Each structure stands twice: as C-alpha cells, then as structure tokens.
Amino acid sequence: MYKLWATIIKDAKILLRDRVGMTLMFLMPIILVIVVTDIQNSTFQLVNKNRLPVLICNQDTGVSSRQLISAIDSIGMFRVKLMPTLSNSKQIGEAMKTHDAQFALIIPSDFTRGVSIKAKNAAAKALKSFGLQGDSVKGKVVGSRPVTLYFSPVVQESMRFSVQGALQSAQQLIESRQTLRTLYFAINEQTLPAALEKEMLNNRTGLKAVPVTKEGGRGIPNASQHNVPAWTIFAMFFIIMSLGGSVVREKINGSFVRLKTLPTSYVTGLLSKQITYLGVTLLQALVIFSIGIWVFPLLNIPALNLPSDLTALVLVTLATGWCAVSYAICVGIFAETQEQANGFGAISIVILSAIGGLMVPSFAMQGAIKTTSEFSPMHWSLEAYYDLFLRGGTMHDVVLNIVPLIIITLIFQFIIFLGLKRKNLI
Amino acid sequence: MAISESLAVDIQNLGFRYPGNAEAAFSGFNLQIGRCERFGLFGPNGAGKTTLMSLMTGLIKAQEGNIHILGNDVSERSIKKKFGFVPQDFSFYQELSPKENLQFFGAWAGLTSNKIKQRMDELLQVLGLEDVCDKPVGKFSGGMKRRVNLAIGVIHEPALLFLDEPTVGVDVQTRHAIISYLTDLNNRGTTLVYTSHQLSEAEGLCQRIALMEGGDIIAKGDLDELFKEHRATSLEELFLDLTGKDYKD
Numbered sequence: 001m002y003k004l005w006a007t008i009i010k011d012a013k014i015l016l017r018d019r020v021g022m023t024l025m026f027l028m029p030i031i032l033v034i035v036v037t038d039i040q041n042s043t044f045q046l047v048n049k050n051r052l053p054v055l056i057c058n059q060d061t062g063v064s065s066r067q068l069i070s071a072i073d074s075i076g077m078f079r080v081k082l083m084p085t086l087s088n089s090k091q092i093g094e095a096m097k098t099h100d101a102q103f104a105l106i107i108p109s110d111f112t113r114g115v116s117i118k119a120k121n122a123a124a125k126a127l128k129s130f131g132l133q134g135d136s137v138k139g140k141v142v143g144s145r146p147v148t149l150y151f152s153p154v155v156q157e158s159m160r161f162s163v164q165g166a167l168q169s170a171q172q173l174i175e176s177r178q179t180l181r182t183l184y185f186a187i188n189e190q191t192l193p194a195a196l197e198k199e200m201l202n203n204r205t206g207l208k209a210v211p212v213t214k215e216g217g218r219g220i221p222n223a224s225q226h227n228v229p230a231w232t233i234f235a236m237f238f239i240i241m242s243l244g245g246s247v248v249r250e251k252i253n254g255s256f257v258r259l260k261t262l263p264t265s266y267v268t269g270l271l272s273k274q275i276t277y278l279g280v281t282l283l284q285a286l287v288i289f290s291i292g293i294w295v296f297p298l299l300n301i302p303a304l305n306l307p308s309d310l311t312a313l314v315l316v317t318l319a320t321g322w323c324a325v326s327y328a329i330c331v332g333i334f335a336e337t338q339e340q341a342n343g344f345g346a347i348s349i350v351i352l353s354a355i356g357g358l359m360v361p362s363f364a365m366q367g368a369i370k371t372t373s374e375f376s377p378m379h380w381s382l383e384a385y386y387d388l389f390l391r392g393g394t395m396h397d398v399v400l401n402i403v404p405l406i407i408i409t410l411i412f413q414f415i416i417f418l419g420l421k422r423k424n425l426i
Numbered sequence: 427m428a429i430s431e432s433l434a435v436d437i438q439n440l441g442f443r444y445p446g447n448a449e450a451a452f453s454g455f456n457l458q459i460g461r462c463e464r465f466g467l468f469g470p471n472g473a474g475k476t477t478l479m480s481l482m483t484g485l486i487k488a489q490e491g492n493i494h495i496l497g498n499d500v501s502e503r504s505i506k507k508k509f510g511f512v513p514q515d516f517s518f519y520q521e522l523s524p525k526e527n528l529q530f531f532g533a534w535a536g537l538t539s540n541k542i543k544q545r546m547d548e549l550l551q552v553l554g555l556e557d558v559c560d561k562p563v564g565k566f567s568g569g570m571k572r573r574v575n576l577a578i579g580v581i582h583e584p585a586l587l588f589l590d591e592p593t594v595g596v597d598v599q600t601r602h603a604i605i606s607y608l609t610d611l612n613n614r615g616t617t618l619v620y621t622s623h624q625l626s627e628a629e630g631l632c633q634r635i636a637l638m639e640g641g642d643i644i645a646k647g648d649l650d651e652l653f654k655e656h657r658a659t660s661l662e663e664l665f666l667d668l669t670g671k672d673y674k675d
Contacts, residue, residue, distance in 0.1 A: 006533030014521045017562070254517030258578065261483045263506035264534040424486075 003264050007272035014246070015276060021242035025280060026287060029235030033288055034299065036231055041223035041301050051079040052163065055095055055104040058082065062112020064174055068147075071170035072105075078166075092150050102152040103163055108145040119178035123186050132187070147171060177201055222302035228292040229385030230358045233378050235288060236281040236321055237352065240328040240345035243277050247332025248341045266420065274325050281321030307388035312395040316388065319402045319409070320381040326412035327377070333419040352376045357383075380405040434496055434586045434617040435459040435482060441490025442481060451477050452641045455491070459619060459634075461585075464612050466632035467621045468661070470669050473638040475621045476514070479590050482619070483511045496586055507536050510584035514591040516571050517578070520564030524555050524574045527563060528581055535582035542581070549577040552607060569600035576604060586617045593624055605631055625661040635661075637668055644668055 015021065056072070058065050073080045083095055083104075092104050108114075149167060151160050180200060184192040250256050250269075259266060292304025307313055328345065335341035353359060355369065356378030373379045384401035387393030440455040451474055459465045467475050480486045481493060484500045498505040518527045525546060532542035550556045553573040558566065563574055576592055589608070593601045605627060612618050622628050628635070635652065637645040645652060645668055649661070658664035 002539065003533045003536075006530050010519065010522065010526065010530040013526060014519060017521045253520075254513055254515035255519055257485060257513050257515070258511060258517035258531065259534065260485055261506060261509075261511040262531070262534040263503050263536050268534075 003268050004272055004275075007268055008276055011246075011272050011276040015242070015280070018242065018246075021245070024241045025235070025239050026284065029231060029238060029284060029288060030291060032234070033228055033231040033291070034295075034301070037223050037227040037292075037296070038299065038301050040227055052077060052103065053081060053099060053101040054078045054163075055081050055083045055092075055099060055101050056107065057084065057092075057104070058107045059109040060107050060111040061109075062116075064112040064115040064178060065107045067177070068107060068111070068170060068174045071173050072167060075166050075170060077163075078103075089150070096150070096152060102155050104150040105167065106148040106150070108147065110145060111147065114145070115175055115178050116182075118175060119182040122179045123183040126183055127186055173201065224292050224296055224302045224304040225389045228288060228304045229389050230382055232285050232288045232317075233320055233356075233381045233385065234349070234353050234358055235284050236324040237327065237349045237378065238346075239277055239280060239284075239324055240331055240349060241342055243273065243325065243328035244332040244335065244341035244345045245338045247273070247329055248335050248338045251332075252337070270329060270416065270420075273329060274322070277325045277328070278318070278321045281324055282317060285317045285321070305389075308392070309388060309394040312393070312398050313388055315395070316381065316384040316398055316402060319384075319405045320377075323377045323381070323405055323409040323412070326409045326416065330412045330416050330419070333416055333423070352378050355379070356381075374404070375408075377405055377408045380408070432461055433458050433494070434461045434463065435465075435619065436494040437482070437491065439491035440481065440488050440493065442477070442486070442488045450641070452481075452488075455641065455643075457636060457643065457646075459617065461496075461617050462612065462615055464609075464618045464631055464633045465620065466628045466635040467619065467638060468625070468628065468635055468665060469638035472640075474641040475638060476590060477641075478638070479511075479588055479619075479621065483509070483588055507582065508584060509586040509588065510579040510582065512576050512579035512587065512589045512592050514594060516563075516575055518563060518574060521562055523558075523560045523562055524550060524577065525559045527574060527578055531578045532581045537582055545581050545583070549581065553577050554603065569596040572596050572600060572604065576607070580611065580616075584616065586619065587611065589618060589620045591622050591624075592620070593622065593627060601627060625665060629661040637665065639669055 054072070056069055058069060069080060069082070072078055081099055081101065085091070092106070096102070096104055147167075149164060151163070155163075177197065180197065181192045184190075250259075259269065289304060289306065293306065294303075297303045331345050331348070332341050335344065353376075355373045356376035357373055358378055380401045384398040384405070387397045387401065391397070435457065436459075437455060437457040440452045440457075441450060442452045443450040455478075457478075467478065469475055477486070481488055482495065482500065484506070487501070493500040495505050496508050498508075518531070522530070528546045528549065529539075529542055532545065533539075537545065550559050553576065555570065555573055555577065558570065563571060566574065572592065572595070576589075579589075580587060587608075592608075593604050596604070601624070608618055608620075608631065618631075620628065620632060629649070632649060634648055635646070636643045645656075645664075647655075652664060653659065656664050656667055658667055
C-alpha cells in the first residue's frame with residue numbers, strides 16, 4: 001500500500017509541475033465550454049429573440065406583396081429590411097454582405113396578379129363543386145413568377161429549411177386570404193368583413209411545443225444543459241494529451257529501466273496513474289459544472305441546472321473518467337514517441353467525439369455511422385449525462401449506459417495488459 | 427546443476443539472440459563473479475557489455491542457459507531486493523528533487539518510510555547533495571545527476587551493485603567522489619560489477635576484469651596477473667593489445 005501511495009504522490013507532483021499539461025487539461029476545456037455554450041446560446045437568441053435580418057426587394061406594386069411583407073414581419077422571427085433596387089445576384093450578394101444578412105427575398109413584379117389569378121381559379125373550382133356559377137379564368141392558369149429566396153452558403157441546411165418553412169407559411173397565408181375573399185365575394189357579392197376574415201384565418205388550433213422529461217417534468221432545456229455535459233466528456237478524454245505522453249515519457253526515459261529492476265510490478269505504477277488521473281477527471285467535471293452553475297449567469301449564459309440524482313451524476317462521471325484514463329494509458333503503452341501519443345490521441349478524441357454525438361446528435365446519424373457511434377465510449381457517456389441533465393433520468397436510467405461504458409473500459413484495460421506483456425513491461 | 431552460494435553472479439551456458447537478429451549476441455557464455463569482488467567488464471563498443479548487464483539485471487530474458495544472482499535465479503522477483511543497478515542513462519524523474527526521487531524509488535525497492543528517510547539523509551550527505559536536495563533534478567549539472575543516479579541505485583543497500591558507466595561525462599572531482607564511495611561500499615561488503623570506457627579509473631577500482639569482444643570473453647582474471655601475462659603496464663595497453671586498434675562499431 002505504501003508503494004502505491006508513494007507512486008501516487010510521485011505522479012501527482014509530476015503532474016502539478018507540468019504547467020502545459022495542466023493548462024491543456026483545465027484551462028482549455030473551460031474556455032471551450034464557455035465559448036461553445038455562448039455561441040450556441042447566441043444562435044438560440046438570434047432565432048428566438050434577436051430576429052434574423054432578411055432583405056426584401058419588392059418589385060411588385062400590388063397589395064398582396066405588401067401583405068406578404070407584413071405577414072413575414074409579424075412571424076416575429078425576422079427583422080425585415082426593404083431594399084428597393086436589387087435586381088441581380090451580384091447586387092443581392094453585396095447587399096447581404098453590407099447589411100450582414102444571411103437571407104434576401106425577391107418578390108416579383110407580378111406577384112399580386114399571380115395571387116389574384118390563383119385565388120379566382122381556386123374560388124371558381126370551389127363554387128363549381130358547390131353547384132354554383134362563378135367567374136372563372138379561361139384557359140390554362142398562369143401564376144406569377146416564384147418568390148425567390150437567396151441565402152448565404154454559410155447558413156446550415158437545418159437553419160435554411162427552418163427559414164424557408166416560415167416564409168412559405170407567410171406566403172400561404174396571403175394566398176389563402178385572397179382565395180377566401182374572392183370566394184366570399186362571389187357568393188355574397190360583398191366584401192368579406194374584416195372581423196370574419198381575421199377569425200377565419202387566425203382561428204387555428206395551434207401547436208404548442210412542450211419538452212417532457214422521464215419524470216414528466218417540463219423544464220425548458222437550454223444551451224448549457226446541452227453543452228456542458230458534452231464538453232465535460234471531451235475535456236475528460238482530452239487528458240490523453242498529458243497522460244498518454246506521461247506513459248510514453250516514463251517508458252522511453254531511463255526511469256523505466258530502473259523500475260523494471262526493482263521488486264515492484266509496473267501494475268502498481270499503472271494503478272497509480274489511473275487513480276491520479278481519475279482524480280483529475282473528477283476535478284475537471286467539478287470545475288466545469290461549477291462554472292456552468294455560478295459563472296455562466298455572470299456571462300449572460302443560462303445557468304447549468306444539476307440533475308436531481310446526484311449519486312447517478314457522480315457514478316456517470318466516475319465511469320467516464322475511468323474510461324478516459326484507460327484509453328489514454330492504452331495509447332501511451334502502444335505509442336513509441338510522445339509525438340505519436342499526442343498526435344494520435346488528439347485526432348482519435350475528435351473522431352470519437354464526432355461519432356459519439358458530441359458534435360452532431362446521435363439521433364441525426366443514419367446507417368453505419370449510427371451503428372459506429374455505439375462503439376464510441378463518449379456516446380454512452382453523453383447518453384447517460386443527457387438522461388440526467390435533460391431527460392430527468394435517475395440511476396435506473398443511466399445504468400443502461402454505464403454498463404456498455406464499463407465494458408469498453410474493461411476492453412481498454414485488457415489491451416493495456418496485452419501491450420505490457422507484449423512489450424515485456426510486466 | 428550446483429549453485430555456488432559464494433558467487434555473486436553465476437552465468438552458465440548463456441544463449442541470447444535479439445529478436446530479428448540472425449546472429450546470437452551470446453552463445454555458450456559463462457562467467458562467475460565472487461561475492462565482495464570489484465569486477466570490471468570491458469570491451470569495445472558492441473562487445474556485448476550492456477546486453478550482459480541487461481541480462482544479469484533481468485531487464486531482458488536469456489533464451490538459453492542460467493543466470494544466478496546471489497544464489498537465486500534472476501527471474502525471481504525477490505532477488506531484485508538484493509541487487510542494485512545504476513544504468514548509464516539518467517534513470518530518474520527530472521521533474522522531481524533528489525529527495526522525492528529517493529522517496530519514490532526507495533518505496534519501490536521495498537523500504538519502509540522510516541528506512542527511506544534514514545538512507546536518504548545518509549546518501550544526500552555522502553554524495554554532497556544536501557544543499558540541492560529539494561530542487562528539481564532536471565536543473566542539475568551532469569555530475570550532480572550522476573550522483574543522484576548512483577544514490578537511487580544504492581538506496582536499498584544492495585549486496586550486489588551493477589554499474590553501467592557510472593562516471594561518464596563528469597568532472598574529475600565528481601569522478602573521484604563516486605569512485606571513493608564505490609570503494610567504500612565494497613569495503614563494507616557490496617559486490618561491484620562495473621563497466622566503463624574510463625580505463626585508468628577502472629584500473630584503480632577493479633580487482634578482477636573480463637575483456638569482451640563480439641559476445642565472448644577474450645581475457646579474464648586478476649588485473650595484475652593479466653598485466654604480467656600480456657606484458658602490459660596499463661589497462662589501456664592490455665585492451666589495445668587484445669582487441670586491436672581498428673574501429674569495432
């Protein structure tokens with residue numbers, strides 16, 4: 001026991017004197033979690049509070065285009081900026097750059113006419129189906145040229161689809177209103193009363209979005225609940241930069257030769273590293289969670305809310321830390337140089353985090369990639385954390401994620417054992 | 427096979443080949459070193475001295491033959507408590523101080539914390555490291571590092587000490603201090619097995635030597651007798667006489 005204790009003291013002292021390693025393990029993940037959460041929070045606020053700037057060039061002089069602009073404005077998602085003179089792609093691109101807008105909408109000059117023709121035609125068909133006679137458009141109905149949406153290539157597809165959907169719903173509203181007015185006039189030969197029009201168009205049953213947890217709770221998740229657990233896992237696995245290098249350093253410098261001539265198994269050395277660095281991962285989680293709880297509100301980022309089952313949180317953090325430590329030692333045992341350990345370690349962590357769902361949610365993955373994600377320990381850690389932080393889960397729920405995580409860890413431990421045997425280190 | 431209890435090192439019919447090498451590093455090799463001897467292993471680069479040290483300390487395993495250290499097979503873990511090793515490379519943690527290195531390696535050598543403290547105080551004083559005992563070894567001069575290297579190798583008071591070029595790259599004062607300390611250790615009963623390219627230094631330290639070339643012993647015996655036999659006046663003369671003046675690596 002004294003040997004283990006002396007080794008832990010030795011490892012802890014070397015670790016504390018490695019300023020670069022400490023910076024990589026603590027400062028970098030803290031900066032990362034603050035920056036990523038703040039950016040995601042800003043994106044959320046941009047869409048929900050700040051409004052997206054959209055340039056609109058209305059080439060139509062009719063009433064429908066004005067109604068369309070008003071409808072877009074009333075969605076609440078856009079800050080409309082009218083641009084009278086946009087005609088070609090180059091002008092549009094320059095205007096978007098000047099006004100820092102990601103979207104521009106061109107309403108063609110025949111928009112009102114097109115809406116009117118479509119409405120008359122739809123009303124005539126409706127009257128005919130009722131057995132009534134109405135005005136109809138002779139021959140083939142030719143609508144207006146389409147409204148064109150220009151977007152910056154940097155806009156992600158999901159964002160574009162969301163904007164496109166909102167604009168189409170405004171367009172749909174204008175066309176429905178015109179059809180309704182035309183139909184009402186054809187039947188009653190008088191204008192549709194404004195109150196009735198409002199009631200008919202706005203009296204929708206609506207759609208209410210409610211987040212629901214496993215407990216049935218309805219707390220609204222924020223950017224911190226999503227990002228802090230994810231980047232805490234990343235930070236824990238990033239100890240490979242210090243631990244992997246430490247194993248290689250010990251292996252290639254003379255101290256390892258001497259250790260092999262002493263009556264103590266190197267297993268003691270590895271056990272010490274696991275205990276020391278497991279402590280580091282727990283400390284990382286503690287620091288990052290504390291920043292989420294107490295520092296985020298000072299930076300106008302939503303505070304992190306800890307899950308109700310703290311025992312489960314500790315267990316998930318321990319299992320994740322142990323897996324991260326095992327992976328780092330595994331890489332360190334097989335790497336021949338510190339550069340190999342650091343290079344392979346850093347890239348493999350990014351790959352594991354990508355397939356593990358830290359960068360793109362696992363539920364959005366398809367086919368082979370989705371299957372592959374289950375081989376990433378980060379996937380199981382993230383699912384366990386999401387169970388606790390977002391879905392209101394308890395110990396019972398996270399056990400299903402901890403079991404595969406521990407199996408992966410034991411595989412790493414077995415590989416470490418094989419590596420040590422193969423290299424005649426134990 | 428009889429194992430002599432009076433021998434510190436007993437190597438019989440040793441065969442060793444590095445993986446992937448067609449040529450054996452050792453084949454049918456025999457060497458006996460008595461207890462309390464100051465024994466020197468010499469030879470040109472590539473003669474097999476360091477490989478032999480690695481085999482005797484259990485760092486690598488022989489494919490054939492037997493190596494007994496102080497009456498025990500070298501593969502037994504318990505024997506590691508009885509011998510010490512001072513490798514040619516600095517074999518300690520540069521980030522730690524001499525005290526911290528001695529505390530750690532002492533624990534791994536199986537000493538209690540009280541014993542470590544007692545030995546640490548003795549060694550730091552004898553090897554002139556008291557004033558720097560709390561400073562990181564990485565900032566030390568080459569000579570100071572050599573003394574730390576030696577201190578770690580002897581912290582557990584081994585009965586047999588293997589030294590692989592313990593004075594390489596040090597100044598005269600440090601060399602003198604190290605050799606004096608080693609002689610003192612031997613006078614108190616520690617067997618020394620020593621390699622070096624510093625032949626004048628070795629001449630003063632060793633009682634018996636083995637001269638190696640290509641994995642074989644080409645001369646072995648009492649130093650004075652070897653001088654007489656080969657009509658040499660110094661170890662360097664004897665060395666050049668037996669191994670020639672051509673490059674060996």
